[in-house]
Amino acid sequence: xxxxxxxxxxxxxxxxxxxxxxxxxxxxxxxxxxxxxxxxxxxxxxxxxxxxxxxxxxxxxxxxxxxxxxxxxxxxxxxxxxxxxxxxxxxxxxxxxxxxxxxxxxxxxxxxxxxxxxxxxxxxxxxxxxxxxxxxxxxxxxxxxxxxxxxxxxxxxxxxxxxxxxxxxxxxxxxxxxxxxxx
Numbered sequence: 001x002x003x004x005x006x007x008x009x010x011x012x013x014x015x016x017x018x019x020x021x022x023x024x025x026x027x028x029x030x031x032x033x034x035x036x037x038x039x040x041x042x043x044x045x046x047x048x049x050x051x052x053x054x055x056x057x058x059x060x061x062x063x064x065x066x067x068x069x070x071x072x073x074x075x076x077x078x079x080x081x082x083x084x085x086x087x088x089x090x091x092x093x094x095x096x097x098x099x100x101x102x103x104x105x106x107x108x109x110x111x112x113x114x115x116x117x118x119x120x121x122x123x124x125x126x127x128x129x130x131x132x133x134x135x136x137x138x139x140x141x142x143x144x145x146x147x148x149x150x151x152x153x154x155x156x157x158x159x160x161x162x163x164x165x166x167x168x169x170x171x172x173x174x175x176x177x178x179x180x181x182x183x
Contacts (some may be wrong), residue, residue: 045170071173073110073175074110080102081105087146100150102152106125106127107144108146111143114142114145123164123165125163126173128156131166134148155160157180157181158178
């Protein structure tokens, strides 16, 4: 090894040490003047928001999250539609599609938009006293709930339509509104 290569190595080492020293804060202790057994100050790490523990809800818990007032209906429409119809494709469940005989789309507009739809309780249409479990609140229409009756012909006319919150129908069920099926 020549003296020239030793000098290059020494220069590289000095440059590396200078770069390392520049990275240390000005008041930080250096390794050579701090005993290795000395405790280092704790570094605060950024904290993620604490996750809420998963819990199972009872019927009483679900009912407690639903509104405590009756739903008020502004408008009701009931329309007989053919089995192949955009409303059927959009709002009917697979089980309802399989059972289609005389499909009727029931649409209810409420006076106050539904809020808190992320809860475990959800709005449901009740036709002639029977809750329609596949009731849907369209994404861009929080003041409307829609349900498809796969066999609307089996319901007595005119339809008695109500809306309430599933899990708390006793307190939230609206007054009945009569609707004739338009054919």
